[in-house]
Amino acid sequence: MRVVRTGAAAVAATAAKGGLMAGRAKYLKWMYANRLLWSVLRYLLLIGLAFLILYPLLVKLSNSFMSRQDLIDGTVRFIPRQATWFNYETVIEYTSFFQGLANTFGISFMSGALQMLVCTMVGYGLARFNFKGKGIVFTLVVLTILIPPQTYMISLYMKFSFFDLFGLISAVTGGTVRLMDSVWPMAVLSIIGFGFKNGLYILIMRQYFKGIPKELEEAAYVDGSGLFRTFGRIILPISFSMMVTIFLFSFSWQWTDSFYSSMFFSQVKLLSNSLMTGFEGLMLEGATVGLKNGQPLTATLTNTMSLLVIAPLILLYLFAQKSLVEGIEHSGIVG
Amino acid sequence: MIKRSAAFGKKRISFTVTQKRDLMGWVFVSPFVLGFLLLFLGIFIDSFRFSFMEVNVLSQGGYSAKFIGFDNFHQILRVDPNFNRQLYGAVQNMLFDIPIIVMYSLFIAVLLNQKMKGRAIFRAIFFVPVILATGIVDKADLGNSIMNAYQSIPGLDTGIAEVTESAGGMFSSLQLKRYMFQMFDFSPALVNITVGAAENIYDVVSHSGVQILIFLAGLQAISTSIYESAKIEGCSGWESFWKITFPLISPLILVNIIYSVIDSFTGSNNQIMDRITAAMKLGQYGTASAMAWIYFLVAAVFLIVIGLFVSRFVFYQNRE
Structure with a gap:
C-alpha cells in the first residue's frame, strides 16, 4: 500500500x-x-x-433496550418499539455494578501489571542468557500453557486454603493461613508466573527478545551500565508494545475470568461472578414471584450484563491501541 | 568488569565474565522456577501417582488410593471404545486448523497495521474475540432463550453462511467443490481444505483474536526505516512483505503456531478435555489423571515435532 x-x-x-x-x-x-x-x-x-x-453482540445490544412488551411481541425483531433503560437500571442496581467494577478493576490491574513485569523478566532471562538448565526451564514454561488450570483446580484450592511457604508460616505462627477472598492468591500466582496463560506471555516475550538485536545491550554494557539498569532503561522501553499487549491479555482475561474468580473470590463482588450468578430469583417491583431461568426477561438481563462487562474492556483497548502504534518510535531504535 | 574485558580483549577473562552474566539468567527466571517448585511440582507428582492408582474420595474427607499398575491406561486405551477415536479426531482437527488460523491472523494483522480510516475501530472489533476467549459470555448464554431464537437465523451463528445455503442461488458447497475440480483442476486435498475453511470461517475468526494481537504487536517492532530503504531500492509491497516482514515476524509465527496447537488441544470445545474435567468432577481422579497424561503426552509430542520443524525456518537477528 x-x-x-x-x-x-x-x-x-x-x-x-x-x-x-x-x-x-x-x-x-x-x-x-x-x-x-x-x-x-x-x-x-x-x-x-x-x-x-459483532453479530452476537449486536443482538444483545438491541435486546438490552427492549421493554417487557417488546419481549413478548413476536413482531419485534431487531429494533425495539418502546426503547427503555429499564434493563440497565435493574442490572446496575441488582448487581451493585459500580462496586463490582471497582473490585474487578483493582484485581485485574494488579494481576495485569504483575504478570506483565514477571513474564517480561522471565522471557528476557530465557532469551538472553546461556545458563545450564535453560532448556529444561523453557520446556516447563511451554508445558504449563499446555496444562489447563481446570485439571489441577482442587490442588490449587487446597494450596491457598491452607497456605504455607515451605513450612515457614506454620513454624512461626503454628498454623497455615487461609488466603481465600483476598487478593493474595492472585498476587502470589502472578508473582510466580502461574496466572492464567502466563506461559504464553513468557513465550511471547522470549521470542520477541530473541528477535531484537543484541547490539543495544552490548553498547550499554560497554558504557558501564549494569545488568538490571540495562534491563530497566533499555530493554523495557523497546519492548513497550509487547508489554502493552501482554497487559491487555492478562487484564482482560482476569476481567472476564470465571474460573479463578469463583474459586478465590466467591465472597467478593466481581463483575464476572455477578454475570455467572445470573438473575434467577430476582424480585421485580409489583411481582409476587422471582424471575425464573428461561424467561425472556432473565435472558435479557443476562445479555445486558454481558454487554456491561465487555464494554469497559473495549473502551480500554481503544485507548491502549494508540500505544500499539507508537511503541517503537518511543524507543529510538534505528535500523 | 565487562568494560575491562572488552578493552583488553583477554579471552579467558571475558569468558568468565559472560559466564557470570549467564548465571544471572537464573535471577531473571527465578520467579517461575520458584513457582514451579512451590506449586506445580507437587501437582505433577500427585497426578502422576494417581494415574497408576484407584482413587476413592471418602465421605468424611480425604481419599484412599490403591496401586493398580497400568490398569487405568489399559482401561482407557483398550477397553474404552471412544477414547482413541476422540484422540484421533482432536489431532486431525488440530492439524487442519493451525495453518488456516495462523495464515488468517497474519493477514489480518498486516491489514490492521496499514494506515486507513477507522483503523482504531477495526482493531477494537478484532479485539473482541480475545475478550470472549475465556468463554464467560458463552457460559452465561447457556440456556439463553433470546440468543437461541436469534441464532436460528440460518448459518449466521455457525458461519456456514452462503456457501452451504443454496437459498441465495449461488453455490452449495458440493457444487463449489465440483467447480473447483473441473475448472481449476485443484487437487482434492486442496479443495477440501479451502471449502472446509470457508465453512469454518466463524471458528477461525473467533479463535484467532489472540494471534492477531500478538502479530500486531510484533509488527510494531519492525523499524519503519527498513521499509523506507527497501522502498528506495525499488522494492514492491509484495517483496517487502516476504523479504522484511515475514522473516522479522517469524519468531512470533512460532509462538502463534505453538499457541494455536495448545488452544486446539485444550479448548473448551474439545471432547477429551470435557471428559477429563467431567471425570475430575465425579471424583474419578485415577482415570482422569491417566487420561490427562495420555492426552498431554500426545499433545507434547506434536508440539515438539511441530516446534522443532518450524523453528528451523525461524529467523533471529542474532545467531548464536
Whole structure:
C-alpha cells in the first residue's frame, strides 16, 4: 500500500518535471485505480469479518433496550418499539455494578501489571542468557500453557486454603493461613508466573527478545551500565508494545475470568461472578414471584450484563491501541 | 568488569565474565522456577501417582488410593471404545486448523497495521474475540432463550453462511467443490481444505483474536526505516512483505503456531478435555489423571515435532 503510493508520487514528480507523456499518465491512472480497488476490497473484507464478530453482540445490544412488551411481541425483531433503560437500571442496581467494577478493576490491574513485569523478566532471562538448565526451564514454561488450570483446580484450592511457604508460616505462627477472598492468591500466582496463560506471555516475550538485536545491550554494557539498569532503561522501553499487549491479555482475561474468580473470590463482588450468578430469583417491583431461568426477561438481563462487562474492556483497548502504534518510535531504535 | 574485558580483549577473562552474566539468567527466571517448585511440582507428582492408582474420595474427607499398575491406561486405551477415536479426531482437527488460523491472523494483522480510516475501530472489533476467549459470555448464554431464537437465523451463528445455503442461488458447497475440480483442476486435498475453511470461517475468526494481537504487536517492532530503504531500492509491497516482514515476524509465527496447537488441544470445545474435567468432577481422579497424561503426552509430542520443524525456518537477528 505504502509502496504503491510513493510509486505514484514518484511518477507524478517525474511527469511534472519532464512534461506529461501519454504513457506515464496511463501508468498513473492504473496506479490510482489499483489503489482504489485495493482499499475497497480491504474495507469489504474487514467490514464483513467485523459483522461476523459483532453479530452476537449486536443482538444483545438491541435486546438490552427492549421493554417487557417488546419481549413478548413476536413482531419485534431487531429494533425495539418502546426503547427503555429499564434493563440497565435493574442490572446496575441488582448487581451493585459500580462496586463490582471497582473490585474487578483493582484485581485485574494488579494481576495485569504483575504478570506483565514477571513474564517480561522471565522471557528476557530465557532469551538472553546461556545458563545450564535453560532448556529444561523453557520446556516447563511451554508445558504449563499446555496444562489447563481446570485439571489441577482442587490442588490449587487446597494450596491457598491452607497456605504455607515451605513450612515457614506454620513454624512461626503454628498454623497455615487461609488466603481465600483476598487478593493474595492472585498476587502470589502472578508473582510466580502461574496466572492464567502466563506461559504464553513468557513465550511471547522470549521470542520477541530473541528477535531484537543484541547490539543495544552490548553498547550499554560497554558504557558501564549494569545488568538490571540495562534491563530497566533499555530493554523495557523497546519492548513497550509487547508489554502493552501482554497487559491487555492478562487484564482482560482476569476481567472476564470465571474460573479463578469463583474459586478465590466467591465472597467478593466481581463483575464476572455477578454475570455467572445470573438473575434467577430476582424480585421485580409489583411481582409476587422471582424471575425464573428461561424467561425472556432473565435472558435479557443476562445479555445486558454481558454487554456491561465487555464494554469497559473495549473502551480500554481503544485507548491502549494508540500505544500499539507508537511503541517503537518511543524507543529510538534505528535500523 | 565487562568494560575491562572488552578493552583488553583477554579471552579467558571475558569468558568468565559472560559466564557470570549467564548465571544471572537464573535471577531473571527465578520467579517461575520458584513457582514451579512451590506449586506445580507437587501437582505433577500427585497426578502422576494417581494415574497408576484407584482413587476413592471418602465421605468424611480425604481419599484412599490403591496401586493398580497400568490398569487405568489399559482401561482407557483398550477397553474404552471412544477414547482413541476422540484422540484421533482432536489431532486431525488440530492439524487442519493451525495453518488456516495462523495464515488468517497474519493477514489480518498486516491489514490492521496499514494506515486507513477507522483503523482504531477495526482493531477494537478484532479485539473482541480475545475478550470472549475465556468463554464467560458463552457460559452465561447457556440456556439463553433470546440468543437461541436469534441464532436460528440460518448459518449466521455457525458461519456456514452462503456457501452451504443454496437459498441465495449461488453455490452449495458440493457444487463449489465440483467447480473447483473441473475448472481449476485443484487437487482434492486442496479443495477440501479451502471449502472446509470457508465453512469454518466463524471458528477461525473467533479463535484467532489472540494471534492477531500478538502479530500486531510484533509488527510494531519492525523499524519503519527498513521499509523506507527497501522502498528506495525499488522494492514492491509484495517483496517487502516476504523479504522484511515475514522473516522479522517469524519468531512470533512460532509462538502463534505453538499457541494455536495448545488452544486446539485444550479448548473448551474439545471432547477429551470435557471428559477429563467431567471425570475430575465425579471424583474419578485415577482415570482422569491417566487420561490427562495420555492426552498431554500426545499433545507434547506434536508440539515438539511441530516446534522443532518450524523453528528451523525461524529467523533471529542474532545467531548464536
